[in-house]
Every structure is written in C-alpha cells, then in structure tokens.
Amino acid sequence: MVYLLFAISAVVTIIVAVRLSTYADVISHKTAFGGMLIGAVLLAMATSLPEVTTSVTAVLINNPDLAVGNLLGSNLFNLLIIAGFDLYFRRRQGFLQATRPQIYTAILALYLTLAVFIFLLIKFPYSVWGVGWDTLFLISVYGAGMAMISRVKKEDGGEKKLPHLQRSPMSVPGGGEKRQESVKDPSREIPVRRAWIGFIVASMIILVAGSVLTMTGDRIAVLTGLGSTFVGSFLIAASTSLPESVSVYMAFQLRNYQLAIGSILSSNLFNILILGGTDVFFRAGPILYAADAAHRITAMSGIVLLGLVLYALGRRRSRPLFYPVPSIVLVLLYFVYSYFIFLTSSKPQ
Numbered sequence: 150m151v152y153l154l155f156a157i158s159a160v161v162t163i164i165v166a167v168r169l170s171t172y173a174d175v176i177s178h179k180t181a182f183g184g185m186l187i188g189a190v191l192l193a194m195a196t197s198l199p200e201v202t203t204s205v206t207a208v209l210i211n212n213p214d215l216a217v218g219n220l221l222g223s224n225l226f227n228l229l230i231i232a233g234f235d236l237y238f239r240r241r242q243g244f245l246q247a248t249r250p251q252i253y254t255a256i257l258a259l260y261l262t263l264a265v266f267i268f269l270l271i272k273f274p275y276s277v278w279g280v281g282w283d284t285l286f287l288i289s290v291y292g293a294g295m296a297m298i299s300r301v302k303k304e305d306g307g308e309k310k311l312p313h314l315q316r317s318p319m320s321v322p323g324g325g326e327k328r329q330e331s332v333k334d335p336s337r338e339i340p341v342r343r344a345w346i347g348f349i350v351a352s353m354i355i356l357v358a359g360s361v362l363t364m365t366g367d368r369i370a371v372l373t374g375l376g377s378t379f380v381g382s383f384l385i386a387a388s389t390s391l392p393e394s395v396s397v398y399m400a401f402q403l404r405n406y407q408l409a410i411g412s413i414l415s416s417n418l419f420n421i422l423i424l425g426g427t428d429v430f431f432r433a434g435p436i437l438y439a440a441d442a443a444h445r446i447t448a449m450s451g452i453v454l455l456g457l458v459l460y461a462l463g464r465r466r467s468r469p470l471f472y473p474v475p476s477i478v479l480v481l482l483y484f485v486y487s488y489f490i491f492l493t494s495s496k497p498q
Contacts, residue, residue: 169352
C-alpha cells in the first residue's frame with residue numbers, strides 16, 4: 150500500500166506542478182506587475198513548491214536526510230534533464246546560446262554547492278536561534294549573488310549572449326537558417342481570474358501530495374533498507390524534479406534555449422535557498438550538521454556536473470562531432486554517482 154501511495158502522490162505532484170507553472174506563467178504575462186515581480190516570485194514558487202513541501206515535511210517528521218537528499222538530489226536530476234535534452238536536440242547546439250547572466254548563475258550555483266560540501270565535511274555545530282551559521286551563510290551569498298546577476302542583466306539590457314556566441318537563435322549549425330515556426334500557446338487563452346484560482350487550488354494540492362510523497366518515502370526507506378539519503382537523493386528528488394523536464398522540453402521545442410538553461414540553473418539556486426530555509430523548521434540543530442556524511446558524495450557530484458555545464462555554456466563554437474561530449478559525460482557520471490550514493494547511504498536502524 151505504501152508503494153501505491155508513493156506512486157500516486159508522485160504522479161499527482163508532477164501533473165499538478167505542471168499546471169501550477171502554467172497558471173503562474175499566465176499571471177506573469179497578464180497582470181500589471183509583469184514578469185519582474187509576479188514572474189520572479191510565482192514562477193520560482195511554482196517550479197520549486199514540490200521541493201519546498203517535501204523538504205519541510207521531512208524535517209517535521211524528524212528526517213533531515215530526506216530533506217537534504219531531496220534538494221541536493223533534485224539539483225543533480227535537473228542537470229541530468231538539461232544534458233539529456235541537449236543531447237536529444239544536439240544539432241541545434243542550444244548550449245552555445247548561453248548569456249552572460251546564465252554563466253554567472255552557473256558560477257554562483259557552483260560556489261554555493263561547494264560551500265554545502267565544505268559544511269557537510271567540516272560540520273559546523275553553531276547556530277543562531279536554532280538556524281545554523283552555515284545555512285545563514287548560504288542565504289546571504291545567494292542574496293548577494295542574485296543582486297549581482299540582476300545588475301549584470303540590467304547592464305546588458307536583458308539576456309544578451311556572450312560576444313563569441315553571437316548568432317541568430319534560428320541558425321542551425323551546418324545548414325543555413327531555419328524559419329521560425331509559429332507555435333500557438335493555449336495557456337495565453339486562460340483568463341487571469343481562472344489562473345489565480347487554479348494557482349491557489351494547485352498549490353494546496355501540491356502541499357498535500359508533497360507531504361504524502363515524503364511520508365511514504367520515509368516509510369519506503371525503512372521497508373527496503375535503502376536509507377533516507379538514497380531515497381531522498383534519487384526517488385523523491387526525481388519525482389519533484391520531473392515537472393522541470395516538461396518545461397525544459399517545451400523550451401527546447403520552441404528554440405528558447407535561454408529559457409531552458411535559465412530555468413534549470415535558477416531552480417538549482419533556489420533549491421540551495423530552500424535548504425537554508427528548511428533549517429528554520431528543523432529544531433534539533435543545524436540541518437547540515439545533522440545530515441548524513443553520504444550527502445558529501447551528492448554535493449561533490451553536483452560540483453563536478455555543474456563544472457561540466459559551465460564548460461559547455463562558456464566554450465567557443467564547437468564542431469558538431471564534439472559538441473555533445475560534455476552532456477554525454479554528464480549523463481554517464483550522474484548514474485555513476487547515483488550508484489555510489491546508493492552504496493554509501495545510511496541504512497535505517
């Protein structure tokens with residue numbers, strides 16, 4: 150029964166999270182606030198609400214490993230998503246459409262993941278009102294980094310491609326220009342009032358489904374002996390990250406590579422922020438101090454995979470034969486690291 154509940158809650162989370170993103174997108178385009186406020190807040194909330202719900206529920210049932218594993222594992226799975234679709238659409242060489250803010254976002258994500266690894270390695274026991282110094286540092290750096298990236302976007306006048314990567318978004322390597330396809334987006338026909346109601350209802354469903362997903366995942370860790378670290382880093386992380394795969398696929402289909410790349414990198418950054426926020430609800434001390442040592446492998450994996458993504462985004466033009474190499478290596482390393490996480494995951498008592 151617990152496996153059936155886990156599967157049902159995972160499917161509900163995926164379907165409702167996709168609708169949640171659609172409603173948030175409609176609100177951001179049809180309200181007076183535009184993309185600056187509503188888009189930034191609601192879209193980030195929409196794509197990350199499953200991670201928020203599952204992680205907060207995990208600490209409330211006193212399972213910090215499930216919470217940390219979910220967030221770090223989601224970051225790994227997000228990178229698998231972007232690499233997988235980059236391979237599928239490899240002829241378009243979407244990574245070469247990177248912008249300067251996206252490069253900085255990848256660097257910030259890499260720095261914060263490195264900081265998480267160091268905190269998991271050294272284990273700081275110090276806290277302020279129960280919130281660890283380490284997570285306060287992560288939140289502070291996140292805020293400073295996002296302020297810098299916003300300033301860079303303003304200086305560039307938006308999403309400006311790197312000078313050595315300038316070319317038309319419709320250009321196809323080795324084969325002239327391709328005419329832009331007319332794609333009708335049915336979400337634009339949704340009224341704002343319906344979008345607001347749908348967003349609120351979908352959020353409530355996500356809260357319930359995410360809580361069930363976490364509690365059944367916690368039970369599966371006990372029944373199977375897989376351990377909370379592996380269940381959080383792999384099973385729950387994959388379930389809560391699948392909605393991102395839908396939005397990234399649609400962005401690649403529409404040849405909006407900046408949206409695809411930016412949404413994944415921003416989601417990874419926001420997950421680090423959630424990790425810091427989750428510490429507020431964990432009353433047994435700093436959450437990273439209480440986390441299992443096996444999470445170091447997940448964090449180190451994130452550093453390596455982010456390094457590959459950063460290389461793929463920042464490199465100069467690549468020959469079609471060699472272009473997919475970083476993504477191929479990333480996909481292979483993801484499964485290798487998942488196996489190591491499985492081997493080192495703590496077994497429940």
